Amino acid sequence: MPEEIKGNSSAPQPPAEKPATPAAAAPAKPAAPAKPAGPVPEPWNAALPNALKSRFGSAILEANTYIDQNYVTVDGQVVRDVLQILRDEQQFDYCVDLTAVHYPKKDLQFEMVWILYSFARNERMRVKTRIKDGDPAPSVVSLWPAANWLERECYDMFGIAFEGHPDLRRILLPDGWEGFPLRKDYDILRQDKAWVQANLGIESGQ
Amino acid sequence: MLQYLQGYLSQPVTPGEAGNYLWATVYIVIVITGISLVVLAMNWGERKALAHMQVRLGPMRVGPHGLLQPFADAIKLMTKEDIIPDGADKLVFWLAPVVIVITAWTTFLVVPFGRTHAITDMNIGVLFMLGVSSLSVLGIVMAGWASNSSYPLMGSLRSSAQMISYEVAMGLAVVSAILMTGLSDSGIYLHHAGSTAASGVGTLSMIGIVEAQAQQGTWFIFKFFPFGLIAFMIFAIAMVAETNRAPFDLPEAESELVAGFHTEYSGFRWSLFMLAEYSGMLAVSSIAVTLWLGGWLRPFATWHGPQIVIPHYWQGGALDLASSLLPALIFFLLALVCLAGVIRMPRIPIFRFQTIGLAVFGLLLGFIGLVLLAPPVRDRIQDIFWFTMKIAFFMYMYIWYRATFPRYRFDQLMRVGWKVLLPVALGVLIVTAVVGVLR
């Protein structure tokens, strides 16, 4: 059981086989060992996503499982309702985490992720949606109070405004900070020079 | 000169009673010096005992086993910069520690270390002590006020509220002890030596209370069992709260939000507060020892044991002999401990000073032990020795409480004082009176 890999014969092992065929480069494709197909997202067939699909139809963009972890990607318009349904009807009473991922090259740059857990069902799932830069995301503080600081952190790090949040301000960074660090266009060495100069009285060391 | 000295020393009363101003002054100086030395010793003892209870060693570097640590602390405090907050009321700021120290030291006017070893003996001794120690509350409020900062003010108000609350329970416990001076287990009414008061009347005089215990042949802690014991325990708890020590030290605890009343004091002024705190501990311990534990009496003071005669040295009971040799024995024991320490010291050059210091200290202790064997010293030191031993027991308990107990929250502290100690004290008082009269 421990070594058994789902759907594969063995873990990917290119180094072990490479020395056997050093020169066979371009034409002999199979020389590089046929990389066993890694796990792929498979459709999630269960009562829960089916119920959501029947309820929201095409707004549920996809419902998949990847390495045993279920997630649904929904349209930005309905995500708040989906979350509400999940909490009220499907017993997902614990909001584990909520975060965002920034894909600057895409149209809808931010992917919001809500990770939910249900005590009754001992089940965890993710709800994802995509929003455009500048658009607000729906706040779920009224559904799960746990989201209060989690959304503040998301705002702090990405600049995503949450509609309906009672007190949206920066939490980890100082109040006057300019910029949203976890965005991909905020490079790692950058600091808010003005803030550092004003508050610490030194030149930003970066 | 020597005759004058001997003539004086053979008198049966305290200098205050005898109206002898010179000797009273000498005694005052001796007592104040003694208090200061004890405070120094307490400083060392507290840090070492606390440390050992916490699986660590405590001061080890300043002098052998940290014995010179209190002196180092004293020097540090005296040479520290004296900071006065900007908006502080300068006169009150200066006056507050003075008030506290003076009230703490004034209580020692009537503390009897022996029948003749007290500065004076007032016939309202206990009342005097309780009254004067209450004045220290004034000093605390002054300190908090003069600091011109809201946190010391809140701390000082809390401190004073706590002290006042526990004084009530203390007073009631004291009254029940005083009742016992006039009431007897066996229905015999007793007199205070030298008083013309009618029998059946108790006394507030500190020396009188101890003499009553001597005459009745029982320490008041054991009298009317268990009520003497309960009264003693009430006093023992209330006195810890009275002196702002753990577990009742919320007003001065570091990990709480509001710092204590002596926050703004630094250096020498702060050391005066510390001096006053330890002196207060000594004073209330003296009250407890005098009222319940028989003052300067040794345990089983009425048992003398078989007669023993050593020519030119001793004529009297065996137990009395053993008891009079005890102080010397203790000093010899301590000297032996120092010797053992010297033998165990690592023999490397960096420890040479420490080893020599410890050896000198051990020799000093041995010398004191020898001195204590001499007959003139031996007789006079007995009372002081037993009194000091009992006080030392209380001081150790103070340290033990600090190491063991968490802190009471302020409202719980006040609740204990008013809702627990006060009713019990009242109850004990009434029952003591009833039992005493009925017998």
Added chain:
Amino acid sequence: MTEPISTSSNPAGNDRTFLDSNELILNMGPQHPSTHGVLRVILKLDGEKVRGTECVIGYLHRGVEKIAENRTYAMFNPYVDRMDYVASVSNGLGYCLAIEKLLNTEAPLRAQYIRVIMTELNRLASHMVWLGTHALDIGAMTPLFYTFRDREEILKIFEKYCGARLTTHAFRIGGCIYEAYEGMEQEILDYCTFLEPKIDEYEQLLTTNRIWVERTRGVGFISGEDCIALGVTGPVLRASGVKWDLRKAQPYSSYEKFDFEIPIGVNGDTYDRYLVRMAEMRQSVRIIRQAVAGLPAGPIMAKIPKVLKPPVGEVYVSIEAPKGELGYFVVSDGSTQPYRIRVRPPSFVNLQALDKMVRGQLVADVVAVIGTLDIVLGEVDR
């Protein structure tokens, strides 16, 4: 940094001036002996009672998630120790499990057992730090020295195993890199025998101590439903009556092979949290004993490529850290560096509950409640 007092905790109180009411704003600043790190708590007091709190955090924010995007997977491993620096082994375990999940592999059984042993020792160490500091805040200064002294032995074992006492970096992606050193099993068993009477000693000092009970019973109450709604996990959740532990609910790293109990409390107050953590210490000793007894032979490292390039995808893996549910949400874009790593810190979410637990209590209880939440600012701020 001059933040105005948040009006969110008292929306109606904004138009009253300081003089109009008895309310006082008290600042437990970032430098405070009892806030377990750089935490700033602004209290709105009405006399002695707390009417509202606001936590100002971020003093220890180091941008760990941003750093992760600029390091390879293996390079990032030491960074996770520095978040919850008191219990660094669990952080490493969670991260390694997450990347192994992403790679769709599992560590060999022997490595899993070693991981369990180290993680449970680290749970013991974390709870000992909690006990010492919590007791110190409440005024009992002695248990601090006892627990730190006993924790020294655990740190010695860590040092012998992986070379570091505190920020251990004990595990690698794919298993363990260090084999159990010679005599490790016996030493750990000896330590377990040594520790159990010590836990009894701590209990003797505090559990029935009237002052301790008065200072902790009824203080900082939070109900089970509120815990779930606020996302609070760990001993705080269990003390409020919810019997949930990730080691039983969604076992990882062969925890399902061990026999242990989950202690829960009845009232969700500070005293129950204290009892739950003491019982957890005993259960940890039990797990360690079983793991050492059943330690199998075998490899300690799975076969994974030297250069880690997990396939495109994302996973969320969480473990039961000593402080609650510690989760890692890892997004991979197929390159050697993670695209996004999100750490779900238990202390961050638990600290949100401070406001609820402290309302209506006295000022002196705030310190006790912060202590009982067992937060580590390194984890709160990352």
